[in-house]
Amino acid sequence: xxxxxxxRSLRGRVTLVAAAVAASVLIPAGVGSVVVxxxxxxxxxxxxxxxxxxxxxxxxRGGHLPLGAAMPLPDPYVDLIQVVAPGGQVIxxxxxxxNLPRLSDVWPTPDNRVISTTSCLPRLCIHLxxxxxxxxxxxxxxxxxxxxxxxxxxxxxxxxxFTQIVVLMVLATWTTWLTMGxxxxxxxxxxxxxxxxxxxxxxxxxTQPSGEDEVAELARSVNGTxxxxxxxxxxxxxxxxxxxxxxxxxxxxxxxxLESAQLYPEDTDFVALVDSALRDTDRLEAIISDLxxxxxxxSRVDVVKERVDLAALVRDELSCRxxxxxxxxxxxxxxxVAGVRMQLARVLTNLLDNAQRHAETIVRVVVTRDGGMxxxxxxxxxxxxxxxxxxxxxxxxxxLDAARSRDAGGTGLGLAIARDVAVAHRxxxxxxxxxxxxxxxxxxxxx
Numbered sequence: 001x002x003x004x005x006x007x008r009s010l011r012g013r014v015t016l017v018a019a020a021v022a023a024s025v026l027i028p029a030g031v032g033s034v035v036v037x038x039x040x041x042x043x044x045x046x047x048x049x050x051x052x053x054x055x056x057x058x059x060x061r062g063g064h065l066p067l068g069a070a071m072p073l074p075d076p077y078v079d080l081i082q083v084v085a086p087g088g089q090v091i092x093x094x095x096x097x098x099n100l101p102r103l104s105d106v107w108p109t110p111d112n113r114v115i116s117t118t119s120c121l122p123r124l125c126i127h128l129x130x131x132x133x134x135x136x137x138x139x140x141x142x143x144x145x146x147x148x149x150x151x152x153x154x155x156x157x158x159x160x161x162f163t164q165i166v167v168l169m170v171l172a173t174w175t176t177w178l179t180m181g182x183x184x185x186x187x188x189x190x191x192x193x194x195x196x197x198x199x200x201x202x203x204x205x206x207t208q209p210s211g212e213d214e215v216a217e218l219a220r221s222v223n224g225t226x227x228x229x230x231x232x233x234x235x236x237x238x239x240x241x242x243x244x245x246x247x248x249x250x251x252x253x254x255x256x257x258l259e260s261a262q263l264y265p266e267d268t269d270f271v272a273l274v275d276s277a278l279r280d281t282d283r284l285e286a287i288i289s290d291l292x293x294x295x296x297x298x299s300r301v302d303v304v305k306e307r308v309d310l311a312a313l314v315r316d317e318l319s320c321r322x323x324x325x326x327x328x329x330x331x332x333x334x335x336x337v338a339g340v341r342m343q344l345a346r347v348l349t350n351l352l353d354n355a356q357r358h359a360e361t362i363v364r365v366v367v368t369r370d371g372g373m374x375x376x377x378x379x380x381x382x383x384x385x386x387x388x389x390x391x392x393x394x395x396x397x398x399x400l401d402a403a404r405s406r407d408a409g410g411t412g413l414g415l416a417i418a419r420d421v422a423v424a425h426r427x428x429x430x431x432x433x434x435x436x437x438x439x440x441x442x443x444x445x446x447x
Contacts, residue, residue: 011177011180011181014180015176015177015180019172019173022168022169022172022173026165026168027165030161030162030165033161034161038151038152041149045127045146045148046129048075048077049078049116049127049128049129049145050114050116050131050144051074051078052074052081052129052144053128053129053130053131053143053144054131056071056074056081056131056142057133057142060083060092061134065092066092070094070095070098071083071092073094074144077146078144078145078146079094079095079096079097079146080094080100080126080143080145080147081093081094081142081143081144081145082143083140083141083142084142084143086137086140088102091140100121101121103128103145104117104119104128104130104145106119106130107130108132109132110132110139113132113135114129115130116128117129117130118148119145124147124148125148125153126145126147127148127149127152128145128146129143129144130142131144183215184215186219189206189207190206190218193205193206197226202230205223205226206219206222206223206226207219208220208223247284247287247288250280250284253280254280257273257277258273261273287413293346293417304340305338306340306341307338307447308336308337308338308339308341308344309336310331310335310336310344310376311333313341313344313345314365314367314376315329315331316345317345317348317349317352318365323352323356324356325356325359325360325362325363326362327352327355327356327362327364328362328363328365329364329365329366329367330368331365331366332368332369335367335368335369335374335446336374336446337374337425337444337447338447340425343424344421346417347421347422347429347442350414350415350417350418351414351418351442352378353414354378354414354415355378355438355440356380358380358382358383358438359382360381362381363378363379364377364378364379364380365377365379366378369446370443372446373443374444374445374446375443376441376442377432378440378442379434379439379440380437381436383437383438384434384435384436384437385431390431393415393431394418394429395416418440422442422443425444427442427443427444427445428443
């Protein structure tokens, strides 16, 4: 993969960032560890040489140091020992330093009688400590040293540490690459599945990975969006189908009346024609209004919700209602829901209109609370609804056989609108058992 493709790929960018972070952490840590390790080793070496030089200086001051013979070693690791007179003559030495030149030109002063340093001879480099035996001008100087350890002299420690750093960086980069590939694999699958979704078929869904991570939440959001798009497309298709189906009859009737009046103007009662045309126009307007409301319910056109007191909403509806059948209310105060007032008022209007059209003598409306749900029940003492019809009655343009002759003036969309409004408000509406009549119950989450 080229650097440009790496930069364009989220997987590549994250891997590069991980490599950069690993380098910024591991390299300073490696340099610091090398410096600290070398400092500790060097301090230990100088501590050994200083102790050995101090011991030889003590023996020299006490006259216990055999200058002619090989000097004993206070520390077997510090094997290079020389005693040097002020003129530079080596007057005492250990076996290991016998054939070596003077170990160092450093000469401690009375004020600074201990000096630790390094010195490179023709064949080796050493760490040593020079100790002045006494403050006297004629004092000898003891040099005690050892060959510089390989960890300090060579690049062994640096090589080992930085090899480990390179290995760790490669592992971190490769692990990040594999992890990101596995994490983004569901995203690639979702992208491929989304590419197969088209406007004519919005029923497809992306595969949702298991777990509760961000990718799973993304899949759920994508599926939710596809579901909403499918519902919207379905609403549009239903709107077009319903409009073409239901508007054809009144338009055809209106056209037939107008054409008849045009062909036979002398035989036409224009007052009756205008009255009939107005009735057909009113029916067209009602159908179009209901269809538009159905298409708008649940969309972002009506998202402004407010607290709605259902008892007050029922009283407002009854105050402007003058139907042929009286309505008896039983309202519990304080039953409040969060919703779109205009849509909830339309549901109540549709239920009461339906109840008054089918009632014999009375309509009852009840508002109450059932646990966490607000309940609105509208009953009438008309014809009972058979259990087999209690679901299909909410479909668009559905009229039961027993009601066709009495349901004049309706558009056939009132109960469909009521159901869609209930669903949009996270509630439900259904027909419940009612002896000697019909009972419609709307349930909404209470605020």
